Amino acid sequence: MSRIDVAIPSFNYARYLPACIESVLSQGVDDIRVHVIDNASTDDSVAVARQIAARDARVSILARPANLGPHASFNTGVDWATGPYMMILCADDLLAPGALRRAADMLDRNPGAAFAYGGEVEWHAQDAEPPRLPAQDHLGWNSVDGTAYLRRRCLDPMANHSTGMVLVRTAIQKRAGHYRETLRYYDDHEMMLRLANLGDVVWTDAVLGIRRIHGCNMSNLYNGSRREDLEHRLEAFRSFLAIDARRRPDAAELRVLSDRNFAATALLWAGAAAIGGCRRECLDLLSFAASVDPSVFWRPPLGRAFRRGGRIDRLLGQWRQGRPATANGRPMTRDAIS
Structure with missing residues (x-):
């Protein structure tokens, strides 16, 4: 299987970081790299990441001395990735078991596809354990050409579209370029449009990721x-x-x-x-x-x-x-x- 590079932007998520990294390293992918991009956290996130990196050579860390904002972290991840496939995964989220292998396999089978994505479930802070994933063996993959994907998005711009846990063909991401700092919100939605402009899209209804919902989500800043x-x-x-x-x-x-x-x-x-x-x-x-x-x-x-x-x-x-x-x-x- 082709190498997968996973960039993990992090800010004050020390308590979530180990589980996030472990969910990536336990995917059963032999050739994988993880790069934690810490945006000047004030908790012990850097120490936690360095401890993990010391135990596992697949993990590296960039510790910024100053907070440059989320776009800088996303774009650092884009620049860092060199493997055939890449993902930007938030430090408070988790990958479902086998998610990367399934997504990479579909990109291998569909060389014209720009990215692959799937469903998600939410893990709320009041729940001690993550949600039990539903039976998914019967759920296959679907594909659509980029033009049809763009048309669907324009026909129904408020429809739900996954923007997390997206595995991207790195060469396509490099062509699409950086996330635009001029877009304070929905920059990742725009990026999916840009990627679909350069290739086809494959997706599944099967759960590929677990999104944590907690009081410190950065989304709480939006009112x-x-x-x-x-x-x-x-x-x-x-x-x-x-x-x-x-x-x-x-x-x-x-x-x-x-x-x-x-x-x-x-x-x-x-x-x-x-x-x-x-x-x-x-x-x-x-x-x-x-x-x-x-x-x-x-x-x-x-x-x-x-x-x-x-x-x-x-x-x-x-x-x-x-x-x-x-x-x-x-x-x-x-x-x-x-």
Whole structure:
């Protein structure tokens, strides 16, 4: 099996770091490297990482003297990786047993694929043990060409797409380049669009990762409104479309699709806000919809959006949750594409 390089950005996660690293080293992959990138932690994260590295030559550590922010850590991981496949794994998360082997095997079988990803489960702080993984032997892998993936994302930009536990073909990641510091939020969503612009996508509904949910998640730093969340998401899409997709023959169509569906989402959420008696939020969302695509008011989102269990049910459910799901300090949603 081809070598896999796993970069682990870390900041004050000493209590989680050993389990995270062990989940990588126990994958059953013979040729693997782990690089911990510590962003000037104030706890004993560096000491913990150095103890592990002293026992296992596969582990190395970069201890920054100053906190340079998360983008610097992600991009250091991109620069460091030299094996055929790479992953950026947050220090408070875990890989499911065998996840890397299964993902790497699919990339080996699909040389045109840019990345592979799968499902996730959450491990909440109040639970002493990680969640028991469901039976997954019956769950296979799926593939879609990059253009179809991009179109699906633009048609339904609020759908859940995994942005963690993603195994990337390193050569494609190098071509895609660094995470953009101009995007404070959803930079990883934009990166998946950039990667899909350069290759196909393979995914599985099987669980590949375990995401810890705890009081110190960096996502707790985000307290924006629903409009602000939509604005950040739209910013990521437009960044991709303006920079990476500008030479695509369907670039204009993708821009129309994404704008239309962002406006439609705002319109549906505005309706939910009105029903809930949130007049100011309703007006705010209507204003956003008008600024992105005013045609949504005379061509409202109908059809499959109102099917039971379909898009409107999901969007209204997201609205009722109070604020967008977040992770890694940036609002985002995760799940396998369907």
